[in-house]
Amino acid sequence: MKRRDFLKGCMACGAAATLGVSGKAWGIGSFEGYPEGMGVLVDLTRCVGCRSCEAACNKEQHLPAPDAPFDDKSVFEEKRRPTEKAFTVVNRYDTKKEGGPGGPVYRKIQCNHCNEPACLASCFVNAYTKTKEGAVIYNSKVCVGCRNCMIACPFNVPGYSYSSALNPVVKKCIFCYDTRLKYGKPPACVEVCPQEVLTFGNRNDLLKIGRDRIKEKPDRYVDHIFGEKEVGGTSWLYLAGVNFDQVGFDTTMANEPILSNVKDFLGIVPMVLTIWPALFTGFHLLATKNKNHTNHEDGHSEQEDHKP
Amino acid sequence: MYAVRNWLIGGIAILALTMAPADSRAKSIPDSIKLDSLVNLYERVDFNHAKHITIVKDCAECHHHTTGTLVQDADCVRCHKNSGATPVVACKGCHAAQPFSAAALREKNRTAYHMDKLGLKGAYHQNCTGCHSKMGGPTGCQDCHARKKQGDAFYSAGVIAPKQARVDVKHRSN
Numbered sequence: 001m002k003r004r005d006f007l008k009g010c011m012a013c014g015a016a017a018t019l020g021v022s023g024k025a026w027g028i029g030s031f032e033g034y035p036e037g038m039g040v041l042v043d044l045t046r047c048v049g050c051r052s053c054e055a056a057c058n059k060e061q062h063l064p065a066p067d068a069p070f071d072d073k074s075v076f077e078e079k080r081r082p083t084e085k086a087f088t089v090v091n092r093y094d095t096k097k098e099g100g101p102g103g104p105v106y107r108k109i110q111c112n113h114c115n116e117p118a119c120l121a122s123c124f125v126n127a128y129t130k131t132k133e134g135a136v137i138y139n140s141k142v143c144v145g146c147r148n149c150m151i152a153c154p155f156n157v158p159g160y161s162y163s164s165a166l167n168p169v170v171k172k173c174i175f176c177y178d179t180r181l182k183y184g185k186p187p188a189c190v191e192v193c194p195q196e197v198l199t200f201g202n203r204n205d206l207l208k209i210g211r212d213r214i215k216e217k218p219d220r221y222v223d224h225i226f227g228e229k230e231v232g233g234t235s236w237l238y239l240a241g242v243n244f245d246q247v248g249f250d251t252t253m254a255n256e257p258i259l260s261n262v263k264d265f266l267g268i269v270p271m272v273l274t275i276w277p278a279l280f281t282g283f284h285l286l287a288t289k290n291k292n293h294t295n296h297e298d299g300h301s302e303q304e305d306h307k308p
Numbered sequence: 309m310y311a312v313r314n315w316l317i318g319g320i321a322i323l324a325l326t327m328a329p330a331d332s333r334a335k336s337i338p339d340s341i342k343l344d345s346l347v348n349l350y351e352r353v354d355f356n357h358a359k360h361i362t363i364v365k366d367c368a369e370c371h372h373h374t375t376g377t378l379v380q381d382a383d384c385v386r387c388h389k390n391s392g393a394t395p396v397v398a399c400k401g402c403h404a405a406q407p408f409s410a411a412a413l414r415e416k417n418r419t420a421y422h423m424d425k426l427g428l429k430g431a432y433h434q435n436c437t438g439c440h441s442k443m444g445g446p447t448g449c450q451d452c453h454a455r456k457k458q459g460d461a462f463y464s465a466g467v468i469a470p471k472q473a474r475v476d477v478k479h480r481s482n
Binding site: 055071072183190196201202209213216 | 423
């Protein structure tokens with residue numbers, strides 16, 4: 001009877017673990033963001049590269065003075081990425097369009113505030129939070145500066161305070177959460193943008209607006225909203241007049257969240273840690289129990305061997 | 309006879325419709341419009357409305373269906389084929405100065421066709437720089453907006469430019 005109970009128990013545990021894991025995995029892949037989540041639609045066809053957004057970000061986040069003035073256009077000669085001193089940067093791309101010259105296209109880069117942030121999943125001190133307003137924020141007090149999130153981020157966004165010798169932490173755009181988003185206000189870059197390249201609103205509204213713009217002006221736009229589906233969807237969305245790979249986007253990005261790549265493995269970890277010890281101890285006990293019945297002396301010595 | 313009378317009535321009606329608003333508007337067309345929403349960073353812009361009228365001629369170039377000739381844009385014609393001039397003419401009459409404030413987003417009519425309406429600043433800049441780049445008008449920020457000291461501070465430029473950059477500029481000019 002005892003043996004039968006044990007096996008039953010094993011079966012039940014195994015089934016529960018498997019169901020639990022698959023249930024969680026299904027849940028991860030289908031999260032489409034909080035319904036009240038906000039976002040920003042970036043329309044690259046409107047940007048004139050004035051860099052006002054960079055200046056506004058610098059002032060709003062109290063970042064150190066820049067190396068070059070914010071009206072200096074020579075910075076466009078190289079492709080920049082966000083750093084500890086600049087949470088957003090604008091790059092210029094010389095593009096070509098079918099049937100005519102494309103001319104320069106400017107692209108603003110900042111954290112895209114993923115629906116399912118890879119940085120959040122990669123952080124072992126749980127510094128990151130995806131707020132209901134859509135922002136991906138982080139607690140720099142608990143950040144240990146391991147830079148896992150910098151590797152995990154599919155957009156290469158988080159910067160690192162390399163300048164700080166004692167307490168280097170990760171630095172990135174937080175959607176102006178503390179000073180603005182929390183109070184229902186648009187981020188500083190959106191407010192300052194003269195061309196209204198940046199449209200702030202409910203993410204679902206922005207998707208509708210984006211689709212409408214494409215429908216109204218099919219010659220002006222490529223029929224794609226970058227960030228609608230990429231890596232599980234992002235709060236910041238992009239519209240462009242040229243193919244996205246021409247303006248520095250990674251168009252090979254899957255629609256699956258980055259988390260999906262590791263969730264199968266991570267799902268197994270609790271099962272290995274909890275079920276396996278019980279299972280194999282059970283097998284061992286069963287095996288030695290049988291031996292004890294047949295051979296008392298051998299069983300005794302074997303038990304001695306297995307003592308930790 | 310009836311046909312002639314109908315034509316006459318129609319003609320008078322059309323005349324009345326076209327003349328009356330034009331007359332009443334003529335008095336209120338400003339020669340200059342003071343644009344001062346960015347005064348925290350820039351000097352006020354005195355937009356020379358009269359000069360633009362002489363260059364552009366057709367009001368509808370900037371004021372879409374609010375005044376001037378009726379809409380031509382294929383997208384607008386779908387609904388506004390028969391829309392006359394509206395009482396609102398000024399840009400700020402429709403384009404909100406704070407298009408993304410919590411209140412503005414709350415009141416947004418999500419079923420309206422014009423859900424994606426530009427804010428005032430966006431409408432000005434897209435209209436102005438759009439036409440200026442086509443017609444060869446000025447398109448640089450400071451061509452229209454003279455920057456104040458606060459503006460220099462905001463852009464870390466001008467007198468407040470980083471030292472390194474100022475040295476670089478000197479070198480380049482030498």
